[in-house]
């Protein structure tokens with residue numbers, strides 16, 4: 001998504017049709033996709049965004065949950081792990097969507113209990129205090145393979 005350089009003040013919001021809510025430009029994922037689902041977002045003026053939000057019954061309180069997901073996304077993708085998974089699995093989708101799908105899977109896994117995200121009590125802690133722990137690593141592997149089925153090898 002091209003962003004205009006000659007417009008320092010962003011007076012627009014970004015609407016995600018899948019999540020049925022709007023985001024600030026600052027909330028966006030690095031690649032410009034929706035920070036929650038990784039889908040495309042649509043730039044729109046403040047009033048249009050508010051009207052759409054009202055229609056969709058947008059909840060302002062979901063911001064902190066968005067940040068929680070972003071944190072989970074940062075934990076599992078750091079040190080190039082996201083790219084490594086992407087290369088190994090070779091899925092037919094752009095990297096940002098892949099990241100969003102795996103983040104969603106890990107959130108479901110945390111809900112179901114086969115993965116745990118560990119956060120330190122204080123933000124002054126070492127970065128290594130933020131980590132993920134698998135209760136069932138096999139489950140993760142199976143879920144990944146189900147989401148991104150291995151492709152047949154190309155003829156040599």
Ligand SMILES: [Zn+2]
Nearest residue numbers: 016019034037
């Ligand atoms: Zn979305």
